[in-house]
Amino acid sequence: MPLPDNLLAPVASVSRSQREARNGHRGAAILLTGLPAAGKSTLAQALHAELFARGLHSVVLDGDGLRVGLNRDLGFSDADRLENIRRASELAALLVENGQIVILAMIAPLLELREVFARRLAADYREVWCSASLAVCEQRDPKGHYARARRGEMAGFTGVSAPYEPPAQPSLVLDTGVQTVEACLDRLLTWLGECAVLPKA
Numbered sequence: 001m002p003l004p005d006n007l008l009a010p011v012a013s014v015s016r017s018q019r020e021a022r023n024g025h026r027g028a029a030i031l032l033t034g035l036p037a038a039g040k041s042t043l044a045q046a047l048h049a050e051l052f053a054r055g056l057h058s059v060v061l062d063g064d065g066l067r068v069g070l071n072r073d074l075g076f077s078d079a080d081r082l083e084n085i086r087r088a089s090e091l092a093a094l095l096v097e098n099g100q101i102v103i104l105a106m107i108a109p110l111l112e113l114r115e116v117f118a119r120r121l122a123a124d125y126r127e128v129w130c131s132a133s134l135a136v137c138e139q140r141d142p143k144g145h146y147a148r149a150r151r152g153e154m155a156g157f158t159g160v161s162a163p164y165e166p167p168a169q170p171s172l173v174l175d176t177g178v179q180t181v182e183a184c185l186d187r188l189l190t191w192l193g194e195c196a197v198l199p200k201a
Contacts (some may be wrong), residue, residue: 019099027096028197031104034130037137039176044105063106089120109164129170132177
């Protein structure tokens with residue numbers, strides 16, 4: 001859909017570099033992707049809490065949270081899944097531009113969906129694969145969704161009746177099916193320091 005030709009984005013009175021200088025860290029978007037129940041939300045909240053404790057500025061955009069709010073009008077058709085990711089990428093870009101570390105906890109099951117993030121966020125985007133196996137995720141099943149999907153009550157459920165395509169070249173792989181949350185968080189924090197998202201200790 002083409003944009004009206006009378007739209008013009010305003011010039012910000014406070015620049016991104018000014019915000020980053022005050023915050024003491026770069027803005028960045030980190031996607032935690034993986035199967036349902038892989039531990040994305042748990043790890044996202046653990047990272048958010050640790051960054052807050054350090055006085056750093058972060059926000060969690062959780063897939064479920066977006067679907068009960070901003071994206072509540074969307075279903076799970078291919079077109080709606082794409083629009084769900086497009087909106088999340090635009091929100092993430094806005095927050096990154098304001099100096100935030102944006103933690104995206106979303107399944108984003110297909111390579112083409114994750115490419116939307118990569119294109120919109122460019123050098124600010126990093127992809128972390130929470131690589132818990134289907135067997136582990138199905139055993140956890142905290143919401144009972146796998147069981148319902150197996151009974152045919154949930155169509156298009158990722159991992160059962162819809163595919164999950166593992167990232168081809170993730171920035172980081174975490175075995176959230178075997179490692180503890182604490183171990184995954186420690187590795188994630190170390191890596192964020194190595195790639196200069198977090199300030200050096």
